[in-house]
Amino acid sequence: MDSSFDVPDPSDWLETPVSQLAPVEQALRCQVCKDFFDTPMITSCSHTFCSLCIRRCLTNDGRCPTCRAQDQEMKLRPNSIVQELVDAFQTARPVILQLGKDAKASRDSGGRGKKRKVDDTDFEEDEEDEEDEEDEGVENTRSERRKTRSQCKSHSTSHEMIMAQAVDDDKDGDFQPDNALRKKLSDLGIPNGGPRALLIRRHTEWINLVNANCDSRRPRTKRELLHELDVWDKTQGRQILNSSSGGVSSSSVMNKDFDGAAWAASHDNEFQSLIARARGKAKPKTEDAGGTDQPDVPAPDHASGNGSRPDESSLSKAHTEGINHLPLPNGVNDHLSPNDQAPPMQASFVDLEAEG
């Protein structure tokens, strides 16, 4: 895992004299991914999410995550003032945060300041170092942040092209065996290996990535999108593979024989410290609970960047071996159930699935 537990978040403000900025920052973050809005889009129910986040949600269950209203991808509209607020806030953030910390440090003179690297630029770092000739229509636009409306239109045109293509595919999709599906994926320039369920989900993810990229004022290169798809394949794709090849249904989770006592016993130390912490924090009233008057043990301060606990790597190995292959709570099929709110691309695959 390439990132530590140390992610910038609104709680960074709480220990500064300007803790009032925590809710400001909270409002500038997407409730799905918890990061700053990236290409914010507003739904027809007036909720705002990152373009990619809401597209994934809508292809998953067709509903707004906040109010559960049904919505369609084609009704999404850019919420550009939110993007400007996010950009401005992100520029100001490290400066104000540092001022706040300095003020706090000089006030406590000797009080411990949080030593944290201010790093909220993860998603921008590759912006300039890749120019790729294959990337027709996906220009790199750092210098063009102040895009005019007409320029934005060129993006939405390419967006509509993809949607249109999807509808087109639907028409000739009366009967499409696996190899036709594979050909379609290779025509798009994305990997075409794996079982049918995986091909379909990979294709949906690719469409979401491309459409969100078309919404973006800072579109990424095709190579970057392919990298993102590769990450998807190695995480969610692998999970789909495991759950479909194993043939396990969600009901088998319920019946799965899990030896909780043995598991707990093998992680005794870990639990002891957690229990000590919970007890220390909670101070139960009942004396018959026994041994409850332990001293307060402070919760681990992962904000300070010291996230490691002893014996962790060995513990995690045991865990992953012990309880492996828990299938998706939702079978793959749930995502393919007919849904009249689904975007055209997915609808075409629903048809394919019914035929296949």
Place this chain on the structure above:
Amino acid sequence: MASTIASRRLFHEYKLLTSNPPDGITAGPVSEDDIFLWEALIQGPDGTPFEGGIFPAELKFPKDYPLNPPSMRFTSEVWHPNVYPTGLVCISILHAPGDDPNHYEKASERWSPIQSVEKILISVMSMLAEPNDESPANIEAAKMWRDRREEFERVVREGVRRSLGVS
């Protein structure tokens, strides 16, 4: 392994839970190597037979989290109508919207990507205080809770004492 939306989101939730933990709840990843497996400790709510107990559980997150909810399983014995004998917790917030095994839950109570680990654990705490016997996971426990409340509370209290090693 590359960082994904799911793992970043879990980092965010973990940071928030440690910087501002709700009363009686502790939760975090088992290790830095696998952000998708957490353990949690839930304190038995005051004024219930679970009072004084500390209940360990594990949460396992799907790779497409938060589109779909984690599963949650108590790793010590919990005698409760909504907890399977295997420890698996069965409440509506842990069920994906399209996935209603019990056919009685309102969509609004079920999982949505804006729910969180914190909300799950708070829901489980209130589940301990107020069982729902409409579609029980543990039928014996549900019957006992409904028909023989005193016996139910005694069984729970004994379990709590056993888990603390003071029976």
